[in-house]
Amino acid sequence: MASSPTRRGFLVDLAATASSLVLSAKRAAASDVSAASPRRHKWGMVIDLDRCTGCQACALACRAENNIPVAGPVDTEMGRSIFWMNQLKRSEGTYPDVRQQFLPAPCNHCEDPPCIKVCPVGATTQSDEGITQQIPERCIGCRLCEVSCPYTRRYFNWSEPEWPDALREQLNPDVAVRPHGVIEKCLFCHHRIRKVKDDARVEGRSLTDEDVRRLPACAETCPAEAIVFGDLNDPESEVSRLRESPRAFRLLEELGTHPKVIYLREAKWQE
């Protein structure tokens, strides 16, 4: 890994080299196109806010699945907690005219992600299935992607990940622990996608919507079944059906980032 003077040099030369690095990143992404897939998947997620009850199990399941360390009292107070699946809460109004909203908030996996454009080292790329990936080994911790993400869904590792010995037993062997000093983010549980793809290949069949509908840890645990995952390129999939709902919207659509996380807004009871 680069030592600090070199890294600083990188930052100084950023403007000059950025475009060529982006190109190399794109080449890197193109090279890991998976072998035999009849139709290219485009993974997306629909979150129904009318079903969501704000229980936050999604956030906790994500932490357990992806080996995200507990922030602890000091880092929490400094706002350094990491939640690939976050839960944003917003209260407004004056009692008794109060409103409160919950928003489960994973990475939006934009079709045109601003974070990729600014990475000077190609540490963040888009897979050919539409997942915005992060490669900790390449990341130099400059945090440009963190500030460029309009949704604030990128997290910096402010400290060495630590677990008491007993709790290391729980670590998921499928997910690497990210070191201190790099950015990390939601990856749509791509290790689980790989697993179901392998399983399907072994069984000699192609992936079905049923295989992936509750695949990511957040979707699997959601007691209200508010989170649906699937292939946006498959017109028959649940996510494709739900994105056509009149309640569907995306966050900050006006920015032209084209998020692949689609929300369904809350509805009202009508007599």
Next chain:
Amino acid sequence: MRYLSRRGMLRALAASGAATAAACRRYGGPTQVTRVPAGWFRGEERRIASTCGQCPAGCGITVRVHEGRAIKIEGTRGHPINGGGLGPKGQAGLQLLYHPDRIRGPLRRDGARGSGRWIQISWDEAIDRLATDLGRLRASGDAEGLVVIDGEPRGPVPRLWDRFLTAYGSPNHVTHLSTSNGANALTMEFMQGIQEMPAYDWANTEYVLGFGTSLFESACQTIHLARASSAMRRGRPGRRVKFVQVSTRFSITAAKADEWLRIKPATYGALALGIAHVLVRDNLYDTDFVRDHTFGFESWRDGHDRAHRGFRDLVLSEYKPESVAHITGVPVETIQRLAREMSAHRPAIALAEGTGTAATNALGTAMAIHSLNALLGSIETQGGVLVRRTTLPSWMPPVELDEIARRGLAATPIDGRNTPACPLGAGSIQFVPEAILSERPYPVRALILYRSNPVFSKPEGGKWVEALQKIPLVVSCSPLPDESTLWADLVLPDHTYLERWEVADPAPSSGMPIIGLRQPVVDARHDTKATGDVIIRLGRALGNGVATAFPWADYREAMTQQLQGIKPDVAALVARMEKTGGWWDEQQFERWDEALATPSRRFEFYSQAIASRLAALFPTDEALEQHLIRHSVVTRGDDLCLPHWEPAQLAGDPREYPFLLDAHRGINYAEGGVRHLPWLRELPAAGLLAWKEIVEINPDDAERLVLHEGDSVVVESPAGKRRFQVRVDPGTAPGTVGLPLGHGPWPVTADDASASAGHGLLVALSDPLAGTFAQHGTRVRVRKEA
């Protein structure tokens, strides 16, 4: 807002150059590869079906175990309670299993109480010691001096304790019922003759009116409800169930409801009866159901030709919408609209789970709310209130009592059960510390704590610390060194729920018969033992009299015998349960003989059980009158047996303590609290104050007291005082202070033995007749810390 401060922090650090320095600290390399334990091959994975134990709901879980290590807990697909989902508490189970502070084996105290000095002993020695001490106590004729506080609401272990205490000769099987929805259970008993919490058919209902409920926070069916409410809204295209929440605090449940109505604290019963008034007055109620299946609706005469007041007369004369609006602060038009909506959208459910019945008027209130279900014909019908079906059968034959046992069992229970102290209730745990300290009705000689940590989770924790120190022998079965275990003499650590083989008896969900199974997902991590096994070994070690009640070799054999009552072919049943995590059957409706077991075999607006219990405990009207005056009860006569409302009593002078403490439990309140599991402490919506003990204050009150988010305050109640951080919250009613329960310091030390964490600020106030704990009855003052 969180992100602003994250970035603000970075800017500050970057300016000082610290960010670069911090970013360059060396990465310590990948985590070590663990050894594969015997019986596993490299890369092997198993998925083990079991039942969650983080709350009484009994969700089905499937644990992913990789090379002998439990990696992840998921909900079991197709399970009738959670249907594949799992809440945050269930997810956090692995932090309990792998908790670094778990007690490694049986401990004997070595040093002063509370010193935290222990000697680890063997299980043989531990059980021998306890059997010797309890044997001596029994031989000396003080069997009733043994008290077991048992915090598990249902299942085989509470029954084993019951059996143990019966054979031993102590009436003191103290439960947590009075502090957890006790009024609801009593309402089912008095109005329907059923000794269980109600079940609800969420899938078929059309309208839900919640009175101070915490459906999406800490009702004992939260996960089942999240799933149900999601289906109520989106499960049937074009049809949406309306959920109206009435509460003082604008909670998550209120935020997620279709409509939220603010109400003055502790006036829920009046609102329910106001709605009942409109239903009856405008003939909007289910006349067929009321005629065929209820008792006490019209005024009636008893066998002695004495006239009794009917429910119709009560609500029509005393709960006019105008006066109800004055009491509750809910406008007359709203009361009338609610009645019309409920009547037009049947089946409808009136729900009293949670804080609606947490004041000193709890029983009358819970009965008032439940009476709406009868008026709307929602009892035992599709989309209405059901009863819990088949539970685990009891062991046969029942315990044979010897002379010592008979004498001991005749003693007065120390929790006030069946005494004038708690005339209508099933005992009150909040009476226990006073009974221990005053040695009335007799001294407590030994106390066993099972799934119970009263110093932390019961009101007036400080008094509990004093009480524990007065008892000569305190035994704790906790797997974690909690606030009460600190004062124990002997610790017999239990397995966690992920390490034991056990039949689970879930809370009534949607009224289907259901039994869950727990099985070890990993080998026991430490030298712990399932308490079921401990009870059986202890019973057998006590010899004559007690041992005969425990004919089984171990806990598993005892449970297998119980399962025989469900299916004679136990082996097949167990095989199925080990695969699916449980056994369940279809819902049933309109089985009146099962659902209505009152003396009249009808739904009783006028509870004859209340009348006869009062008559038995208070031989004369004068005695009852004296009792009511002493406890400042204003209701009299027939109204005591009918749904009614009277103003709640509060602890603390309003001039000294201007705020009402609105204590509540969040979604993260697991067995034992929040503070010991970092995952639950750090739920994202808790934000920057996640690790702090906080109180919530309305912005106007905060401005008046010059308080800002994160400021330090001292909150003082008549029971104690404690320092908190302020969260300014527009959803907290002016004049109240919100207190999320379950927080406090961890690990526990004797230094923090002031015991004001957890529930320590709450005063042990009770419903004067039902004996249920009034969680909403403590007044406090708030002082800003300099």
